[in-house]
Amino acid sequence: QVQLVESGGGLVQAGGSLRLSCAFSGRTFSNYAMGWFRQAPGKEREFVAAITYVGGGTYYADSVKGRFTISRDNAKNTVYLQMNSLKPEDTAVYYCAAARFRAGPILGETGPYDYWGQGTQVTVSS
Numbered sequence: 001q002v003q004l005v006e007s008g009g010g011l012v013q014a015g016g017s018l019r020l021s022c023a024f025s026g027r028t029f030s031n032y033a034m035g036w037f038r039q040a041p042g043k044e045r046e047f048v049a050a051i052t053y054v055g056g057g058t059y060y061a062d063s064v065k066g067r068f069t070i071s072r073d074n075a076k077n078t079v080y081l082q083m084n085s086l087k088p089e090d091t092a093v094y095y096c097a098a099a100r101f102r103a104g105p106i107l108g109e110t111g112p113y114d115y116w117g118q119g120t121q122v123t124v125s126s
Contacts, residue, residue, distance in 0.1 A: 045110060047109070
């Protein structure tokens with residue numbers, strides 16, 4: 001059974017930065033594509049960024065392109081989301097998710113993901 005534990009959320013002023021981490025355990029990390037999604041109060045969960053299980057291909061939502069960077073460290077079984085130039089509209093609970101042997105733009109949808117973390121709150125003040 002895969003376990004995902006997010007960390008790194010918090011309160012930051014607009015224009016600031018945060019780095020989220022997601023620790024993966026229970027299976028072979030390198031076999032899983034990893035994604036970050038977020039959900040603001042009263043809104044549906046939306047895609048933020050994803051990284052494939054092989055080759056390191058990345059995908060981003062238009063709203064975060066140029067500001068957020070997803071990366072993975074297979075030696076540490078961890079995926080990261082570096083968030084720069086944060087805006088109040090980035091405020092949400094951020095979730096990481098794992099999808100076994102997945103690649104391609106389908107990673108922008110929730111369906112391919114097999115496992116989800118419990119989420120970490122990110123609040124950006126204006």
